[in-house]
Amino acid sequence: MEALSVLAIPLCGGIVLALWGHKTWAAELGALMSLATFIAAAVLAVRIIDHGPLLVAQELVFIDSFNVFLVALTAFVAFTTSLFSRPYMRIEQHHGKLSPNMLRLYHSMFQLFTFTMLLALTTNNIGILWVAMEAATLTTALLVSLYRTPASIEAAWKYFILCGVGIAQALFGTILLYFASEKVLGAGGGALLWTHLNEVKALLEPTVLSLAFVFLLVGYGTKVGLVPLHSWLPDAHAEGPTPVSAVLSGLLLNVALYAVVRCKVLVDGALQNHMAGNLMMGFGLLSVVVAAFFLSRQKDIKRMFAYSSIEHMGIMTFAFGMGGPVATFAALLHMTVHSLTKSAIFFAVGHASQKAGTQIMERIRGLIKLSPAVGWGLMLGALAILGMPPFGVFTSEFMILTATMHSQPWATPFLLISLGVAFAAIFGKVQPMVFGETSVQRLPHPPALIPVFVHLGLVLMLGLYIPPYLADWYREAARLISP
């Protein structure tokens, strides 16, 4: 019941807002729908913690401790983003960038996007997982081009085509997986259900599964933004409206990585070797290094933080690939803190670029003079994402580094140098934007800064103290992924 309402609320929200999304109260209704989704997700999470995994709707919906934590995180970030987008979109409308019809599209698609994310997380059928990931591209493609500027249309086209082609590879991988499982489980619906596959994973044909994993990693890896399949990501983040950038970084990338990890569990079981992990480590490390060196060359603030997302997704992919309890625990923690921090940064960046009237970093100066909250939000967010203690990103990166030194020492210098380069690039650019002579103006509506500080507060808390039930939860999830 809880599991199904998590899916039903955003779906209904999408339909309702498609009809009435142009009204003035649509933003409030959207936020209300997201709040309801979040409450349902929280209730579901409590239930899973108390009673263990849940399998409902003819085994089509499966929730265990790994995905319920992502369900809660996804619903939470979607809710805070809807709070942020209310004043943000009003200001954009005030500046004449958006019409009521565009807002209707935005509100409706935002809910449907949340629905696809939650469907991808909760489904037990890896075919449906693919369908939901493709649907996520469909719902966000028109949002990236919401402003209808030439650059935004180009970015959206690139996003649509590249992710479409990428995800087609994942479909081929899914077909191969079905081909292997059908031999063991027999034809029919059962052969694509993750719970069934997980039971018989040791019997699956290794040759087929290793080929399938290559296709799945390339396919879903395109959506994770792994180098060299990342070229859609900075464009889509920079040209779309800021709430969309926040959910792309905060939710979509996580869910795509979730898909890769789910598949990795099956492949590891069948292959009994480290092939999947090695591939993930390679792609992950390459993403970290390349993204770190691209950071310093960026001029557009959203583009820069998009590259930072690639870097962090690379760190997580590397850590999941490395496996083992510590690295997996750290990767899960990093998923949480990155998602919270990066969406907080995008909230602050959104208001900062509205105040300056541009996304070019050289022209955003002295935020702190006119609006200390936006300035501090951006500064603290940047420090948090760069892994400064006492924020949670420090904890997870530190754990990943120690695990690396322990099991893959050769990779440590690459990681450390990349983190250093990223620090120099981002800190050097954010510092003059926040301090110094001001170039910004007042906004016609008060900005929404509560979500920024709530997110940063949570990240700070996770850095200082991880509540025992949360730690148990991560440990349980880590045990599922990497026994």
Add this chain to the structure above:
Amino acid sequence: MPATLSGQLINLLAALLLLIAFAMITQRRILSLVNLFAMQGLVLALSTLIVAYSTGQGHLYFSAALTLVLKVMALPWILYRLMRKLNVQWDVETLINIPSTLLVGIVLVIFAFNLASPISHMAGTILRSTLGIALASVLLSFLMMIVRRKAIPQVIGFLAMENGLFFAATSSTYGMPMVVELGIALDVLVGMFIFGIFFFHIRETFDSLDLQHMEKLKED
């Protein structure tokens, strides 16, 4: 129908599929490209029908019908309408280096057969040799998307890629479970509508459907 006859018919259709994929790469006229796409859909529906008949898998009749409705009727019809509205149905695209593109295509086919061969002989179905062809037509569609510089042919390449994947699903297994197949069909249909919206936006903004205008966003 005896198994050998249906097997041979399917091999014939698979060969046709590959030929159509090559024809699509070299076709300059957009209108003929849509016709080729519809033909590919028809071949796909026929092969699914034969598999359904010879194996007695009931749900494959349904997916053959779905292919017929979606890929032979709905999608080409939408494409025709879009082309008429955008007034590009007589467009001819200048393709450079057709011979070398075809050579690359042949290399891709060989690669696909090599990649698929260890798997194909594990297939218990009557469709042993067809997985390689399916993979080859996916790769050929991919090649087509890379060499085309106009929006509509690129989208047709995208849809042809999905056709190849569908053929892979029916040839290596007996089709995906129904719920997944329906989901994929829905995604393709919605995707087509969104492509249609994009065509109008691109035309409005760039005054043509040529994607060469869209090269502003680059790392410098």
